[in-house]
Each structure stands twice: as C-alpha cells, then as structure tokens.
Amino acid sequence: MKNEKEDSNRRNFLKLGLLAGTATLTGLGVKNTLFANAKEETGEKVKVLTVDGKVVEVDSSLVAHPSEEKLSQFNVREGIPGKKFIMVIDLARCANARKCVEGCQSMHGMLPPIEYIKVKKMQDSELAAPYWFPQTCYQCDNPPCTKVCPVDATFKRSDGIVGIDSDRCIGCKFCMAACPYSARTFNFGRPEQQAFSEEHAHDADKCCTTKSSQEGTVSKCDFCPESSSKGILPSCVTECPNGTIFFGDELEDAVTNGEETFRLSELLTKRAGYRQFEELGTKPRVYYLPPVERNFPFEDATEVFNQQE
Amino acid sequence: MEEKIKNSEKTTYETFTQEEYMEMKRDLLKPLEKIGLWGKVWIGFLVTVCLLGVYAYYIQETKSKYVTVSLRDYTMWGVYISNFVFFVALSLIGVLMSAVLKLTNFEWYRPLSRIAEVIAVGAIMLAGVSIVAAMGRPERLWHLVVYGRIQSPIVWDIIVILTYVTTSLILLFIPMIPSMATLKNHLTGKPKWQMKMYELLSFGWEGTEAQWKSLKRSIKILTIMVIPLGVAIHTVTAWLFATTLRAEWDSTNFGAYFVSGAFLLGVAGMVVAIFVIRKAYNLEKYLTEMHFDKLGMALVMMSFIYIYFNINEYLVPAYKMSGLHANHLLNLFVGDEALFYWMVVLFGMVIPATLPLIPKLRKPLPLTVIAVGVVIAAWFKRYLIVIPGLAHPYLPIQDVPESWRHYTPSLIEMTIVAATFAATLLIVTLFSRFFPIISVWEVAEGKLEGKDEIINYK
Numbered sequence: 001m002k003n004e005k006e007d008s009n010r011r012n013f014l015k016l017g018l019l020a021g022t023a024t025l026t027g028l029g030v031k032n033t034l035f036a037n038a039k040e041e042t043g044e045k046v047k048v049l050t051v052d053g054k055v056v057e058v059d060s061s062l063v064a065h066p067s068e069e070k071l072s073q074f075n076v077r078e079g080i081p082g083k084k085f086i087m088v089i090d091l092a093r094c095a096n097a098r099k100c101v102e103g104c105q106s107m108h109g110m111l112p113p114i115e116y117i118k119v120k121k122m123q124d125s126e127l128a129a130p131y132w133f134p135q136t137c138y139q140c141d142n143p144p145c146t147k148v149c150p151v152d153a154t155f156k157r158s159d160g161i162v163g164i165d166s167d168r169c170i171g172c173k174f175c176m177a178a179c180p181y182s183a184r185t186f187n188f189g190r191p192e193q194q195a196f197s198e199e200h201a202h203d204a205d206k207c208c209t210t211k212s213s214q215e216g217t218v219s220k221c222d223f224c225p226e227s228s229s230k231g232i233l234p235s236c237v238t239e240c241p242n243g244t245i246f247f248g249d250e251l252e253d254a255v256t257n258g259e260e261t262f263r264l265s266e267l268l269t270k271r272a273g274y275r276q277f278e279e280l281g282t283k284p285r286v287y288y289l290p291p292v293e294r295n296f297p298f299e300d301a302t303e304v305f306n307q308q309e
Numbered sequence: 310m311e312e313k314i315k316n317s318e319k320t321t322y323e324t325f326t327q328e329e330y331m332e333m334k335r336d337l338l339k340p341l342e343k344i345g346l347w348g349k350v351w352i353g354f355l356v357t358v359c360l361l362g363v364y365a366y367y368i369q370e371t372k373s374k375y376v377t378v379s380l381r382d383y384t385m386w387g388v389y390i391s392n393f394v395f396f397v398a399l400s401l402i403g404v405l406m407s408a409v410l411k412l413t414n415f416e417w418y419r420p421l422s423r424i425a426e427v428i429a430v431g432a433i434m435l436a437g438v439s440i441v442a443a444m445g446r447p448e449r450l451w452h453l454v455v456y457g458r459i460q461s462p463i464v465w466d467i468i469v470i471l472t473y474v475t476t477s478l479i480l481l482f483i484p485m486i487p488s489m490a491t492l493k494n495h496l497t498g499k500p501k502w503q504m505k506m507y508e509l510l511s512f513g514w515e516g517t518e519a520q521w522k523s524l525k526r527s528i529k530i531l532t533i534m535v536i537p538l539g540v541a542i543h544t545v546t547a548w549l550f551a552t553t554l555r556a557e558w559d560s561t562n563f564g565a566y567f568v569s570g571a572f573l574l575g576v577a578g579m580v581v582a583i584f585v586i587r588k589a590y591n592l593e594k595y596l597t598e599m600h601f602d603k604l605g606m607a608l609v610m611m612s613f614i615y616i617y618f619n620i621n622e623y624l625v626p627a628y629k630m631s632g633l634h635a636n637h638l639l640n641l642f643v644g645d646e647a648l649f650y651w652m653v654v655l656f657g658m659v660i661p662a663t664l665p666l667i668p669k670l671r672k673p674l675p676l677t678v679i680a681v682g683v684v685i686a687a688w689f690k691r692y693l694i695v696i697p698g699l700a701h702p703y704l705p706i707q708d709v710p711e712s713w714r715h716y717t718p719s720l721i722e723m724t725i726v727a728a729t730f731a732a733t734l735l736i737v738t739l740f741s742r743f744f745p746i747i748s749v750w751e752v753a754e755g756k757l758e759g760k761d762e763i764i765n766y767k
Contacts, residue, residue, distance in 0.1 A: 113710055120707050135704065144554055150461035151452045170452050171445015173385040174463055180554040182702045185382045186445065188375035216374070216445030277703065280554050309710045 079159030080229045084250035086160065087136065087223070088267060091291035093244040094119070094132040096301055103239030107224065108213070109200050111193050113306035114185055116221035117236050121301070130298050131291035134244060136236070137162065137183040137221035138276065138284030145175035145184065154218070160250070160285050161223050169217035176218060180280055189215040223247075233258055242295060250285075330753050333595075334495065337745045337752075340590040341496060344742060348589075355735040362728020365721045366442060374445070377721045383706055384699045384716035389443035391691040392726050396436035396733070397470070397546045398571035398687065403429025403477055404539030405575040408532045417603055419755045420595045420747045424582055424737075425575075426481040427746070431736035433474050433542075435729040442725050462552050466545045473538045480531040482510075483524060487750045490514040503743070543568045550695070556633040557698030566618040570690065573611040577661065577683035580604050582737070584677040586746060595747050598673060605671030608680065612662035619658065637701045645715075646697045653693060657686025 044060040096119050104110070104117045116136065123130040139162045146154050146162060153169040156162055176184045187193075194215065213219040224234035228247075237245045238258050246262065248255030253264045267273065273287040344352070369377045380387045406425035410418030441447050457464050489511035493504065514520060544564035551563035560566070580601065587596040626634045627642070641650040661683050664670050670679065696716060700706070706714060718726075740746065 113713065118707075120705060122705075148461050148463070148552065150458060150463040150467075151449075151456040152458050153452075153456075168449075168452060168456060169446065170449045171447075172443070172463060173445065174461070174549070176382070176385045177550075177555065177699075178553045180703050182383060182704055182706075186380075186385055188378070188380065189373040190375040191373050193375075194373065214446075218445075282554070304708055306708050306710055309712055 076163055076165055077155060077157065079157035079161060080225065081158070082251065083159040083228075085139070085223050085225075085228060085285065086248055086250040086255065086264065087139075087286045088246040088248075088255050088262075088264070088273060088289060089134050089286060090244050090246065090271070090289040091131050091133065092289060092294045093242045093296075094134055094291075095242055095296040095299070096121075096132040097241050098305070099239040099241055100134055100236035100245060101305075103235035104221070107235040108219075109197055109203070110213075111190075111196050113308070114190075114193065115306075116185070116219075129291070130300070131294075132298070133288075134236075135181065135183070135276075136223075136286060138181060138282065138286045139223060141283035141285060142281055144178040144180065144280075144282060148174045148178045150174065157225075159225070161225055162220075163222060163225070164217075164219060166214045166217045166219065169214075171216040171218070173218065180277060180282065184218050184220045186218050187213050187215050329756065333753060333756075334491065334749055336592065336594065337747050337749050338492070338496060340741055340746065341492070341743065342498070348742075352735070352738060355731045355738065358731035359728050359735060362725050362731070365724035365728070369442075369721050369725070370447070377719060379712065379716055379719045379722065381709075381713040381716070383702065383709075383713055384696060386443070386695055386699060387716055388692065388696075388718045388722050388726050389439050391695040392688075392729060393436050393439035393443070394546055394567075394691040394695060395574075395688050396432045396439060396729065397543055398567065398574045398691070399578055399733075400429045400433035400436065400473070400477075401539045401543055401568070401571035402432070402575035402578050403480075404536055405572050406579050407480075408535050408539070411532055412536075415603075416755050417600060419751045420592075421579060421583065421600065422751065423481070423484070423748045424586060424746055425579060426477060427737050427740045428578060428582060428733070430474070430477050430481055431733040431740075433470060433477065434736070435733050437470065437474075438732070439726075439729055462545065462548050466542070466549060469538065469541045469545050473535070473542045476531060476535050476538055480528070480535055483527050483531065484748055484751065485744060486510070486512055486514050486524065487516065488745050488748060490516070491749055492744070540568055543571050555698060556703070557637040557701070558694075559633075560622060562618060562621045566622050569611070569614045569618045570687065573608070573615045573657075573661070574684065574687040576604055576607045576611050577680040577687070580608070580676055580680035581684060584673055584680075586741070587673075590741070590746070592747065595752060601673045601676050602668075602671045605665035605676045608661045608676070608683070609663075609665050612658055616658050616662060619654075633703070637698045640697055640701060641693065646693060649689060650693055653686045653690045655686075656682040657690055 041059045042061045045057040046060045047055055047057055049055055098119055100117050101115050101119060105112065105115065108116060110116065118135050120133045120135060121130055122133040139160055141156075141160070143154075143156055143162050146156050149155075150172065151168055151170055153165045154162060154175050155165070171186070173186055176182075176186060197213075224232075227234060233247050233256070234245075237247045237256075240257065243257040243259055246255035246257045246260075246267075248261075248264060250264065255262055255264050255267065267289070268287055271289040273289050275284045275287055374380070378387065403426045407418060407422035407429075411422065441450065444450070453464070453467060457467075459465075489507050493507040493511050496504070496507070544567065547563040547567035550558035551560055553559070583596040583600060583604075587593050623638065623641075627638050630638070640646055661679055664679055665676060670676060700714060700716065737746075
C-alpha cells in the first residue's frame with residue numbers, strides 16, 4: 001500500500017515535470033518532437049521556431065498547434081482548437097497614449113467615436129491616485145451577454161472568446177443592457193462610418209469576426225481571433241508604445257506584449273493581478289495589474305477625441 | 310324545477326319580451342348605428358396619427374438610425390422600450406377589470422369587462438409593435454423562431470405574450486357570440502358584408518341551454534387562465550430588466566413592482582375609458598357614478614400597493630446608498646431627472662392615493678382628471694425605470710460626444726410612440742363601432758338575476 005502510494009507520487013511528480021517542461025517549451029513558441037512516433041503524419045505543414053531561433057516546417061501531427069490550412073477554414077462560432085486566449089493589462093505602464101484605441105479602430109475599420117477599446121481615467125476615491133484604465137471586452141467566462149441573447153448571435157467559444165455572428169444578430173441590444181462593463185457597441189449606421197466601411201469593405205489584412213459589422217447589429221472587441229490564430233498579436237497589443245497590454249494563451253501559461261514574455265501565473269502572482277468587478281461573477285478573461293511603481297507619472301488628458309457627433 | 314330553469318334561461322336571453330331588455334339593447338346598440346361628425350373627425354385624427362407613425366417608421370428604417378433616433382451605445386434602449394413596458398402594463402387592465410372582478414363576484418364588472426378586454430388586446434398588440442420599432446434588424450424577426458433559445462428572457466416574454474394575446478382574444482370573442490346573434494337579428498341598415506360578418510361570427514348561436522352552458526364554461530376557464538397569464542407577462546417583462554447585472558434594475562422586487570404598477574394603471578385607464586365612452590355614446594345609465602365611486606376606491610388601494618413597492622424599490626437601496634446604486638438614485642432624487650421623478654411620485658402615486666378618499670372627488674369628472682394624471686405619470690414612470698439608469702453604468706462614461714451622454718427622444722421616435730397610442734385608441738374606437746362595447750347579455754343577466762349592485766344603478 002505504502003509502496004503503491006510512493007510510486008504514484010513519483011509518477012505524478014514525473015508527469016508534472018514533463019508537463020512543466022512542455023509548457024516551458026510551448027511558452028517560447030517551440031514544440032519539440034518528443035511524441036513524434038505517437039501519431040501518424042498528416043501531411044500538413046506547420047511553421048515552428050526552433051531553440052536556436054530558426055523557423056522550420058514540420059508535420060502538423062508533431063505539434064498541438066493547428067496547421068494554417070485548418071486555421072484558414074476559420075469558423076466564427078468555433079474557437080481555435082487548443083487555445084484559451086487571455087489578456088493582462090499592466091496599469092503601471094499605461095500613459096494614455098491612445099495608440100491601442102487608434103490601432104484597434106484601424107484594424108476593425110471603425111471611426112471615432114466607436115472604440116472597442118477605451119482608455120478611461122479612473123480614481124477609486126478622493127485620496128487614491130488617478131490612473132489610466134484601458135478597457136476591452138473582457139471575454140468573460142460567465143458572460144451575461146451570451147445568456148440573454150435570444151437567437152444565439154453572441155456566444156462563448158472554446159478558445160475563450162465571446163464572439164458575435166453579425167449575420168444572425170436581430171439588434172435587440174439586450175446583450176448591451178446585460179453587459180455591466182458597457183463593452184458593446186451598436187452599429188446605428190452613422191453616415192460617416194457607413195461610407196468608410198463601404199470604401200474599405202474589401203481591404204485585405206484586416207481582422208476579424210466583426211469585420212463585417214453590419215448596420216443594426218452589435219459589435220465589440222473580439223481579441224482579433226483571425227490574427228491570433230496565425231500567431232499575430234491583436235493590434236492594441238502591438239500598437240502600445242509602452243507595452244501595457246499582454247496577450248497570450250492560458251494553456252501555454254504565457255503572455256507577451258511583443259517584446260517581453262511572461263509566465264502568466266507568475267506575473268499574476270507577483271504583481272497581484274485582479275479582474276474588474278470580480279463580485280459580479282462574470283469571470284473576465286482580462287486581468288489587470290495594479291498601477292503600482294508606475295513607469296510614468298499620471299498626466300491628465302487635456303485633449304478630447306470624441307466630441308464630434 | 311329543471312324545466313323552470315330551462316324556460317327562464319330562454320326568456321332571459323333570447324325572447325326579447327322584457328321591456329327593460331329591449332331598451333337596454335337599443336341603448337347599447339346605438340353607437341353602432343351611425344357615426345356622427347365628431348366620431349368621424351376623431352377616427353380621421355387617429356388614422357392620420359397612425360399614418361404619420363408609419364411614415365416615421367419608414368424614414369427610420371430607410372435612413373441611418375444614427376440620424377433618425379437618439380439612441381447611442383450607453384442609452385441603447387429608449388422610448389420604444391419604455392413604451393413597450395407601458396403597453397404591457399396597460400394590457401393588464403383586462404386581467405383586473407374583467408377577470409378579477411368577475412371571479413370575486415363584484416357585479417359591477419358587467420358593463421366594464423368588454424371595454425377592459427378590448428383595451429387589453431389593443432395594448433398588447435401595440436406593445437409588440439413598439440418592440441419591433443426598437444429592433445435594429447426587424448427583418449430578421451424570424452430568427453427568433455429559427456434560432457430562438459429558451460434561456461433568453463426575451464424568448465420567455467414572447468412566449469407568454471403570444472399566449473396572453475391568444476387567450477385575451479378568445480376571452481374577448483367568446484362572450485361576444487350571443488352579441489353577434491343579437492346584432493345579426495336586430496341591426497338594420499348595415500352593408501351586406503357587415504351582416505354577413507355578424508352571421509359568421511355568431512357561429513349559429515341560438516341561445517339554447519347547451520350553448521349557454523358551454524359558453525359560460527369556456528368563459529370561466531379562460532377567465533381563470535388569463536389571471537396567471539397577465540401576471541406572467543408583466544413579471545417576465547420586469548425580468549427583461551431584472552435579469553441583467555445593472556444596479557438600477559438589479560432587484561428581486563421587480564416583478565411584483567411592475568405588476569402592482571400595472572394594476573394602478575389599469576384602474577386609471579378604466580376610469581378614463583368609461584368617462585369618454587359614456588359621454589360619447591350616452592351610456593350614463595350603464596357606466597354610472599357608482600362605477601366611478603368604486604373605481605375611485607380601487608385607485609386608492611392600488612396606489613397604496615404601488616407606493617409600498619416603490620418604497621421597497623427606491624428607499625431601501627437609498628438607505629444604504631451603496632456605491633453601485635448611488636449615482637443612479639441621486640440622479641433621480643436630486644439630479645437631472647429629479648423634477649421628472651417627483652412629478653411622477655406626486656401625480657402617479659400621492660394624488661391617486663389621497664384625493665379619491667374624498668367622496669366628492671370620486672365623481673366622474675374630478676376622478677377622470679386624477680386618472681389622466683395617473684396615466685401620464687405611468688408612462689413617464691416607465692421612462693424613468695428604463696432610461697436614466699442606462700446613462701449611469703458601473704464604469705464611467707468618458708470622452709464621448711454630447712449626444713451619447715444625454716438621451717432625448719427624437720421627433721421620429723415620439724411620432725412612432727404617438728402612433729402606438731393612436732392605434733390603440735383606434736382599435737377601441739373601431740371595435741365600439743362594429744360591436745357593442747358593453748356586453749348586452751352580461752348586463753341583462755346581472756339585472757335579471759337581481760344582483761344588488763346592478764339594480765342600484767338607478
């Protein structure tokens with residue numbers, strides 16, 4: 001009995017070590033060929049980065065990451081297999097440069113005042129220090145918006161993203177009423193926006209599921225899944241000059257802002273990561289790192305960006 | 310004994326020997342005979358407003374909604390939704406003024422029941438229209454059938470509302486079958502199609518004992534059914550709000566609060582309706598001062614019930630003033646909406662709870678003035694429930710155009726709202742021109758059975 005227990009303990013330890021090792025490698029974007037013999041070859045090629053920094057093509061059976069061909073058969077309603085997207089926003093780094101807002105607007109073809117990501121000035125109490133608060137859709141794990149949708153036009157995907165099917169949305173706006181974070185926006189068909197959308201309807205290189213945001217339907221930040229599936233970071237992440245926003249995969253336990261990569265669990269532990277309005281039970285997939293030891297002193301914005309109707 | 314009952318039923322309802330019954334029939338069929346000048350003007354006016362509404366809707370749907378309606382991302386539900394809630398509330402008039410009174414043996418319900426049911430059917434239909442007007446993609450309404458998911462409160466609401474409409478229509482129609490036969494037999498000088506319609510709708514009614522028996526039975530079943538359904542439609546409508554995480558709607562009180570408000574609106578609506586109907590059609594003998602007296606007392610009672618729920622809804626959270634509720638509540642009590650809010654409290658609750666306690670103020674005219682105030686306040690009350698809170702979400706609204714912060718309904722929106730009112734009134738008006746708005750046989754039955762409250766008409 002005792003032996004058996006010890007044995008099982010050792011086995012668990014080994015498993016854990018193996019897992020941790022795999023996770024570390026995956027975290028760096030590398031997947032080795034440990035299990036090469038276990039599966040049959042599929043013939044699909046996947047690009048991977050080797051430890052010495054070379055990009056090589058290997059058979060998709062060798063890695064957990066889906067091939068590009070698979071990803072190109074992208075379905076709005078299904079998540080990207082093997083992914084659990086997550087975002088960490090470091091409030092200590094945000095200086096309200098608004099590059100994330102602009103990058104997002106250009107990526108999604110949205111004109112101001114529509115912002116999928118907003119930067120708000122927050123001050124929790126009179127004595128507390130003000131800070132800048134970038135806010136996206138939190139892609140909640142217990143999303144109040146998808147619950148109330150009468151036609152399943154907004155839904156939770158397996159990769160954690162809360163998606164919208166603009167072809168199905170009836171425009172009742174119940175999801176907007178249900179979202180306690182006011183993350184959703186409605187396409188009221190603002191003439192300037194309509195003209196712009198029409199003009200840029202066929203632009204390549206834009207994301208996303210809400211690219212086709214239609215008049216009379218709801219849209220919002222969607223973590224740019226088409227880019228993410230190809231390993232390209234959402235534009236709010238890449239555009240930020242201060243590296244405020246980190247994006248990654250919970251299963252890989254890694255987040256990156258394009259320059260620095262952190263172990264997610266470590267980052268959240270060390271920096272006391274929290275989620276907005278935890279008490280509402282929505283379980284957001286966006287974590288905030290408190291604005292301590294800031295990179296910049298807080299400077300109030302004097303400029304207004306969205307005054308034009 | 311059996312034989313006697315059989316005979317008396319026959320004499321009661323079908324052989325028109327009694328003078329009183331003949332007179333009653335004359336009085337109650339009079340509105341159907343000729344539409345006077347003012348009647349035509351009134352119908353013309355209502356039709357015009359309805360057409361204006363249709364035109365406004367056409368503009369709204371063909372042009373950009375950013376221009377035609379004042380809704381924006383924060384206040385995404387506007388007067389269409391609050392108007393929807395108002396009409397759902399109004400449709401409970403049928404439950405209260407017909408079903409509840411009938412089942413609790415308040416005999417004075419008899420001349421009121423059909424009026425109440427017509428208003429109920431009209432109101433619930435226009436509630437549906439209001440919702441469609443609020444939709445971003447009305448042409449996708451069929452998605453609700455194809456993709457509908459039961460966990461959405463909207464789907465619950467559609468299910469109960471459709472059930473309620475159906476039940477109310479049947480409950481309106483079945484007691485009309487004997488009236489159809491009366492119309493068929495006694496109305497003269499009407500176009501052929503109209504007589505044909507009465508004949509078809511009377512379904513071969515002859516007033517036999519078996520027919521009366523099954524008629525009364527079905528009325529009873531439907532009357533009982535319509536009460537839980539009515540409570541359900543308004544409770545589920547309240548849940549459309551209460552199932553969200555927004556502070557201003559996050560209330561366990563909401564269902565009961567909405568239903569009690571609907572009953573108050575129902576009484577007030579009834580007062581206004583019978584005041585107009587008795588004046589327009591000279592039905593003072595049937596819609597008597599006694600009715601106003603009773604409705605005045607009902608108004609007081611319903612006001613107190615509504616005040617009770619309002620205290621629960623506003624003062625209890627206000628006592629705590631939690632951060633979540635504070636900005637919304639203070640906005641109502643002392644902020645931008647304060648004047649609005651306190652006017653609604655005054656005209657929608659305090660006045661109807663107190664003034665009708667004075668017997669003189671339960672006379673038709675003063676009571677109607679009070680009731681008109683209640684109806685108007687009730688509309689604004691729904692506005693205050695739905696809209697101001699939306700502009701006070703958990704996360705602050707910053708750096709948005711001015712129109713995103715403050716919602717004021719656009720002309721297009723108000724025209725459509727006005728049209729929904731006109732359409733409801735038009736439904737009631739046209740109904741009263743084609744069918745007796747007071748059920749002849751129900752009133753006659755009450756009188757002949759010697760029911761006190763009916764006898765005391767005179």
